[in-house]
Amino acid sequence: MEASTLSRIGLAGLAVMGQNLALNIAEKGFPISVYNRSTSKVDDTLQRAQDEGHLPLTGHYNPKDFILSIKKPRSVIILVKAGAPVDQTIQTLSGYMEPGDTIIDGGNEWYENTERRILEANSKGLLYLGMGVSGGEEGARNGPSLMPGGSYQAYDNIKDIVSKVAAQVEDGPCVTYIGEGGSGNFVKMVHNGIEYGDMQLISEAYDVLKNVGGLSNAELAEIFDEWNRGELESFLIEITADIFKVKDEHGDGELVDKILDKTGMKGTGKWTVQQAAELSVAAPTIAASLDCRYLSGLKDEREAASKVLEAAGLKEEVGTVRSGIDKKRLIDDVRQALYASKICSYAQGMNLLRAKSVEKNWNLNFGELARIWKGGCIIRAVFLDRIKVAYQRNPDLASLVVDPDFAKEMVQRQAAWRRVVGLAISAGISTPGMCASLAYFDTYRRARLPAESCPSSKGFVWGSYL
Numbered sequence: 001m002e003a004s005t006l007s008r009i010g011l012a013g014l015a016v017m018g019q020n021l022a023l024n025i026a027e028k029g030f031p032i033s034v035y036n037r038s039t040s041k042v043d044d045t046l047q048r049a050q051d052e053g054h055l056p057l058t059g060h061y062n063p064k065d066f067i068l069s070i071k072k073p074r075s076v077i078i079l080v081k082a083g084a085p086v087d088q089t090i091q092t093l094s095g096y097m098e099p100g101d102t103i104i105d106g107g108n109e110w111y112e113n114t115e116r117r118i119l120e121a122n123s124k125g126l127l128y129l130g131m132g133v134s135g136g137e138e139g140a141r142n143g144p145s146l147m148p149g150g151s152y153q154a155y156d157n158i159k160d161i162v163s164k165v166a167a168q169v170e171d172g173p174c175v176t177y178i179g180e181g182g183s184g185n186f187v188k189m190v191h192n193g194i195e196y197g198d199m200q201l202i203s204e205a206y207d208v209l210k211n212v213g214g215l216s217n218a219e220l221a222e223i224f225d226e227w228n229r230g231e232l233e234s235f236l237i238e239i240t241a242d243i244f245k246v247k248d249e250h251g252d253g254e255l256v257d258k259i260l261d262k263t264g265m266k267g268t269g270k271w272t273v274q275q276a277a278e279l280s281v282a283a284p285t286i287a288a289s290l291d292c293r294y295l296s297g298l299k300d301e302r303e304a305a306s307k308v309l310e311a312a313g314l315k316e317e318v319g320t321v322r323s324g325i326d327k328k329r330l331i332d333d334v335r336q337a338l339y340a341s342k343i344c345s346y347a348q349g350m351n352l353l354r355a356k357s358v359e360k361n362w363n364l365n366f367g368e369l370a371r372i373w374k375g376g377c378i379i380r381a382v383f384l385d386r387i388k389v390a391y392q393r394n395p396d397l398a399s400l401v402v403d404p405d406f407a408k409e410m411v412q413r414q415a416a417w418r419r420v421v422g423l424a425i426s427a428g429i430s431t432p433g434m435c436a437s438l439a440y441f442d443t444y445r446r447a448r449l450p451a452e453s454c455p456s457s458k459g460f461v462w463g464s465y466l
């Protein structure tokens with residue numbers, strides 16, 4: 001093939017994420033070769049490239065043709081299921097690749113797998129990147145947040161592409177070189193953990209407003225819309241407002257009340273909590289969000305439990321609490337509780353990243369991480385700009401909670417926060433995320449703790465009296 005007809009980059013693995021990312025790259029003017037073992041996926045992608053504006057995309061039906069169709073030094077993105085399929089794909093493709101070429105894994109991979117593959121690739125003279133991609137199918141097509149880690153040379157080879165393909169915000173594209181080794185995957189993992197925390201806190205705010213405040217779906221939609229115009233402005237608040245407006249096609253009322261209250265989970269949230277324990281970093285809000293998912297999975301057990309406890313005489317306290325409620329004030333309090341809880345959750349995620357960065361010598365730039373999360377990804381939010389500024393002001397910030405601006409906000413909101421948690425507890429509405437964040441704050445801010453009086457293995461020890 002003539003050099004001029006060669007593609008600038010390749011992408012293997014054409015499930016929805018892969019297809020969308022390939023089309024995004026082509027649309028930005030970078031000719032791309034695509035490949036998938038099953039030929040129908042290749043055909044689907046070619047068809048979409050035609051339909052979506054005759055994009056410069058070529059399909060290949062065998063791995064050799066695919067690799068040889070890419071300009072040297074070659075960069076090949078793979079988007080297949082994490083784990084063994086990544087190893088198989090690398091095995092298939094690397095046989096045709098040459099020293100100086102790069103493999104870029106765009107999946108939600110465990111960071112140690114990436115570190116193993118970096119060594120394997122290097123032994124063949126190949127470069128390697130583990131690149132977190134956030135934003136789902138929509139983001140992949142129109143601008144994701146990208147977190148590439150591994151070989152800097154490999155990043156430099158595709159910098160022009162990823163800078164155009166990523167979501168664009170006022171202070172640049174949502175991509176930066178994260179660091180060496182598996183840092184890109186690790187940062188994406190913690191991003192997902194933070195996302196779990198955000199979703200948990202939002203669902204608690206909803207629960208309190210609905211069940212303690214007695215708000216209707218129409219009122220909830222209006223409140224979340226209003227919140228999305230202020231300090232809480234974010235993708236997750238926006239889609240929450242939209243959920244309350246979706247009518248049930250198959251009956252009366254809104255869909256939100258018919259959705260089964262049972263959620264699943266992916267590996268990344270669990271890994272985040274495991275890593276926090278591993279590194280002795282407190283991440284109680286993220287852990288609470290996971291625990292809540294475990295419990296929500298026990299739908300049948302919970303139904304049985306509610307009957308047993310009712311028969312044993314348990315009375316709902318919600319009604320009594322609700323009767324004396326000032327709705328307007330509750331709404332304002334919940335907004336403040338949500339915001340303060342969120343700051344604590346991000347503080348936990350950032351401190352987990354710091355601990356890992358120290359352990360692995362990754363030299364992570366927290367201001368940059370907050371910046372590339374401002375657009376494209378699921379946790380995109382206006383307040384990430386403030387986190388960026390906080391870390392720019394002080395890269396060694398011990399915790400977001402003690403940044404002067406955030407500290408002021410925490411203090412202003414703590415009365416409202418305590419009222420919400422207190423009300424929820426008296427009403428019997430569980431708010432594990434808000435409670436975990438508040439306990440985190442109350443523990444962290446105290447210069448002196450009762451830890452000295454904890455029972456120790458050497459017997460019951462009363463601190464300084466020993």
Ligand SMILES: *[C@@H]1O[C@H](CO)[C@@H](O)[C@H](O)[C@H]1NC(C)=O
Pocket residue numbers: 012013014015035036037038041080081085089
């Ligand atoms: C191709 O598509 C199939 C599903 O149709 C998938 O299982 C496989 O991993 C894909 N990727 C590659 C590189 O062949």
